[in-house]
Amino acid sequence: MELVGLASFLVFFLTLAGIYALVTLGLNVQWGFAGQFDIGIAGFWAVGAYTTAILTTPPSPFHLGGFGMPFTVGAAAATLLAALVALAVGRICVDLRTDYLAIATIGIGEILRLVLKNEEWLTNGVRGIAGIPRPFADLGRTGQALAFLALVLAAIATVHALLERARRAPWGRVQRAIRDDETAVLAVGRDVRRFRLESFVLGAAVMGFAGAVHAHFVGFISPEAFDPLYTTFLVWVMLVVGGSGNNLGAILGAFAVWAIWSLAQFVTAWLPLEWAARAGALRVLLVGVLLQAVLLWRPQGLLPERPPPPVVRDERESR
């Protein structure tokens, strides 16, 4: 009995960590590849989650739709809409340098969240959207959980393969060059604006897709779920801990930080009563300390970035 409980917790843990890994991969495109300081992660995540929620739930008097569409349509639309929102946002502020972009994206992330909270006709406001269908429901409880985990892992593998290919291709080379020195990239004839917009949109699309997967996993979403503390902040810690610029690092960081975050829950459960009320704050403190430690002792993360191997190599020896 204990063992079954542990196994089902493990499946739950891996699925949620995997969803975080997808979001972290998205941030890695924006920050790791291109050096864009995006603090609006929660916004793109929420756009993805709400898009699929509205499209796939059965008709409801409390919010727009639902339209009862299948999960695949919801996830595709979520990816697309997050990309479109990023395109609109990016056209305005992608030219901003790192710190200014950070300020702009915080603002946009919060605006999106407030829209979701207040536009009741669209999202049912603070009461959220319930009954988001879970894929593979006909497989029974255990089968469903396992199938969903497999789906998440397959999504990670696919997104990782696409992003690693993009990083290795000349596209990724230009992105990394822009991160290092934008002016020199202009001097060799690349339209920096176009490339910055592309990486911003691609990263946001991945976040939107992850948001859709998340919505179908938890089955219920409300604006509460997109508190920047549990989305933007944690994802940033995951990328920094895992290794900015390294796609595998992004995945590893997500699993590692989520493990610590989850384990902290058990530790705080043993605390004396007067401390238990502060458990949530202690968890955040713990992750904050972890972030400090990594920045001090391993600033490049668990898996530091390495330049990708050349696409082809001219085997000429130096004389």
Place this chain on the structure above:
Amino acid sequence: MRIEVRDVSKAFGGVQAVRHCTLTVEPGTVTGLIGPNGAGKSTLFDIVAGFTRPDAGRVLLDGRDVTDLPPHRRFHLGLVRTFQIPRVFARMTVEENLRLVPPRQPGEKLFVSWLAWPRVVRREREIAARAAEVLELLGLLHLRDELAGHLSGGQKKLLEFGRVLMSPCRTVLLDEPGAGVNRTLLGRLAALIERLAREEGYTFCVVEHDMDLVARLCDPVIVMAEGTVLARGSFDEVRRDRRVLEAYLGGTLGAEAEP
């Protein structure tokens, strides 16, 4: 390509960096641009390459007005520049720094890189061969996998010159190409510039403080002072020009008299 600067002015706050400057760089020449510090040479470079917009005046490339064209579009007309303080991509390898440069890379489109990888590989093969050639020429082949940020100042200067050689551009603005490069290598670099101008029709405009290098390479030499052209002629001609001597000496003496 002929570079024409017509009555260009540019001020930064209260500093008039360039004032009513008019000059021409004739195609096929190695034109030197010299002058005391603060004469406006680097600002003029920035204006010609499109990194700084002039307050007034026009810039023409082969007769085409490019004043409103952003820098990356000027590259595709055949104009490339280097920077006084080398700008290398520090977290990329030396070879990647070069491979980035050639235009028309299908792999710069995301969907091509996902769906038509063989096209990417084919173009990359051409680029790899050229990059190896350039690395060998500059004596950087043994450093090809090193991060560019780890290079010495002189090596970074060479890498910047390597980017020029990787580009299809035949009109080149060189900002102090000799700074920090050792004598032997500098000799080779000068010979290379001469050969490119003479045999392959390159046009160079060179800002340089090393007068030996200017004397060897540049004809004509344009002297700038206080944001405008003071003299133009062969190195020997401008060297004897009284106004030029005054500009250099006067500037120095003036600065010394200040405190």
